[in-house]
Amino acid sequence: MEPRHRPVLLQQVIESLALDPGLVFIDGTMGSAGHYSAVAGRLVPGGIAIGIDRDQSAIERARAVLEGMEFDGVELHLVHGEIAELERVLHKVGMQHADRVLFDLGLSSDQLDDPGRGFSFLREGPLDMRQDRRQTLTAEDVVNDYPEEALEHILREYGEERFSRRIAAAIVARRRGGRITGTLELATLIEQAMPGRRGKSHPATRSFQAIRMEVGGEVRQIEEGIRQAVELLSHSGRLAVITFHSLEERIVKRTLRPYGRHGGRTDWQVNMLGKVIEPDEEEVQGNPRSRSAKLRVYEKRLL
Ligand SMILES: C[S@@+](CC[C@H](N)C(=O)[O-])C[C@H]1O[C@@H](n2cnc3c(N)ncnc32)[C@H](O)[C@@H]1O
Numbered sequence: 050m051e052p053r054h055r056p057v058l059l060q061q062v063i064e065s066l067a068l069d070p071g072l073v074f075i076d077g078t079m080g081s082a083g084h085y086s087a088v089a090g091r092l093v094p095g096g097i098a099i100g101i102d103r104d105q106s107a108i109e110r111a112r113a114v115l116e117g118m119e120f121d122g123v124e125l126h127l128v129h130g131e132i133a134e135l136e137r138v139l140h141k142v143g144m145q146h147a148d149r150v151l152f153d154l155g156l157s158s159d160q161l162d163d164p165g166r167g168f169s170f171l172r173e174g175p176l177d178m179r180q181d182r183r184q185t186l187t188a189e190d191v192v193n194d195y196p197e198e199a200l201e202h203i204l205r206e207y208g209e210e211r212f213s214r215r216i217a218a219a220i221v222a223r224r225r226g227g228r229i230t231g232t233l234e235l236a237t238l239i240e241q242a243m244p245g246r247r248g249k250s251h252p253a254t255r256s257f258q259a260i261r262m263e264v265g266g267e268v269r270q271i272e273e274g275i276r277q278a279v280e281l282l283s284h285s286g287r288l289a290v291i292t293f294h295s296l297e298e299r300i301v302k303r304t305l306r307p308y309g310r311h312g313g314r315t316d317w318q319v320n321m322l323g324k325v326i327e328p329d330e331e332e333v334q335g336n337p338r339s340r341s342a343k344l345r346v347y348e349k350r351l352l
Pocket of ligand 1: 103
C-alpha cells in the first residue's frame with residue numbers, strides 16, 4: 050500500500066512551523082503522513098505528534114509508512130476523526146494545548162486516484178465521495194435526492210460554477226429517467242449541459258468539487274477546525290493551512306478575521322506571519338497537483 054500522495058510545500062511547512070524538540074503537534078489532515086512524519090522527526094526528543102484523518106484507509110496507510118521510521122521518544126497518536134473535533138481528540142490524548150497545528154485541506158492523491166471512491170470525473174466509479182465511510186450521505190444521494198434549487202446553490206457556492214443553473218436542471222431532467230449512479234455518467238451530463246467555450250480544466254471540475262464539499266460538510270469542518278485550533282494553540286503557537294482553491298482560502302480568512310488585529314480581542318490575537326507561500330516551478334513540474342497550493346502560517350500572541 051505505497052502512498053501515491055506527495056506532500057506539497059513540505060520544506061516550507063517545516064521551516065515556517067519553527068519546530069523544536071518537545072513540542073505538541075497536531076496534523077488535522079494527516080493523509081499518508083508525508084508532512085506528519087517529517088514534522089514528528091523534528092520534535093525529538095520528547096514531542097507529541099497527533100495525526101488525525103477521517104479516512105480510515107489514510108490511517109492505515111500512515112501506520113504502514115511510519116512503521117519503518119524512528120522517532121526516538123516522540124509520542125505518536127493516530128486518530129480516526131475529523132478536524133471539527135480537534136478539541137476532543139487533544140483532550141483524549143491528555144493534552145490541553147497544541148504548539149503547532151497543520152491543515153492540508155482537501156483530497157489526497159490516494160483518494161482521488163482510487164476509482165472506487167468516486168472522487169474522479171476521469172475514472173468510472175460509484176458516486177460515493179465520502180472521505181469518512183462511516184457517514185451515510187454520499188454523492189449519489191446529493192445528485193439524486195436534493196431539490197433542484199439546493200443543487201444549484203451547492204454548485205454555485207461550493208464550486209463557484211457559472212453554469213450552476215443549467216447543470217442543476219440537466220441533472221434533474223436526467224434523473225427522471227432513473228438514478229444517476231456513476232462518475233462518468235455525471236461528468237458527461239455536466240459537460241453536455243455546458244455551453245460551447247471551454248477553459249483549461251475539465252468541465253466537471255467545479256461541479257465535482259462542489260458535490261464533494263457538500264458530502265464532506267467541508268465548510269463547517271474548516272470553520273470548526275480553525276476555531277478550535279486557535280483556541281487550543283499555546284502562546285506563540287502556530288497554525289499552518291494549505292488551501293487548494295479560492296473558496297477554501299476565503300473560508301480560512303473569514304474564520305480567522307475575528308481573531309486578527311482588527312477583531313477587537315483584548316486577550317490574544319492570531320495573525321498571519323509573512324506572505325502567502327506557493328510552490329516553485331520545480332515542485333509544480335514534479336507534482337502538478339501542487340500548482341494551486343497556497344500556504345498561510347498564523348501565530349497566536351498574548352496581548
Ligand atoms: C491533502 S490530503 C493530506 C495529505 C498529507 N498532508 C500528506 O502529506 O500525506 C488531505 C487529507 O485530509 C483528510 N481530511 C479532509 N478533510 C478532513 C477533515 N475535515 N477531518 C479530518 N481529515 C480530513 C483527507 O481524508 C485526506 O486524507
